Amino acid sequence: MATTTTDAGGTDALGYEQARDELIDVVRRLEAGGTTLEESLALWERGEALAKVCRRWLDGARARLDAALAEEEAEEAAEDKG
Template sequence: MTKEQPQPAVEGFSSADVSDVDTLNYEQARSELIQTVERLETGGAGLEESLALWERGEALARRCEAWLTGARQRLEEVRAETQQSAQPEA
């Protein structure tokens, strides 16, 4: 029985650099996401570049969603605290 050798990665395939996405604030991630979508929509990029753009776009969208989720939670906490402090003591 022979062991299968792992296949080398295709050069350039799936090479989206997403390591910095977690450092972006909401506005930065949103702005870059818009630019990425525009590049994909205009076409002209090769398959490998399009895949890399798509992967980075997905990471940027997740980052934006994480920021929005955090903002919603903070608003709900403040709203709950405000309602609690507005209620008269019994």
């Protein structure tokens, strides 16, 4: 998968769906076996980097949801007082 990124692992510019799909492919390749130890290690490292990208996206989404819910609760509390 070619992408223009700034990090050595090529994951900075990946969106969540891209990282997830590539991670699924990495897992399938590892589960299928038939790779050398060096190839398996490289796949594992790529999978770890992709998992971190997915976690960052999910953490960011959770933070946005929490902020939106807190804002909504604050508005409801202000309306109840008013």
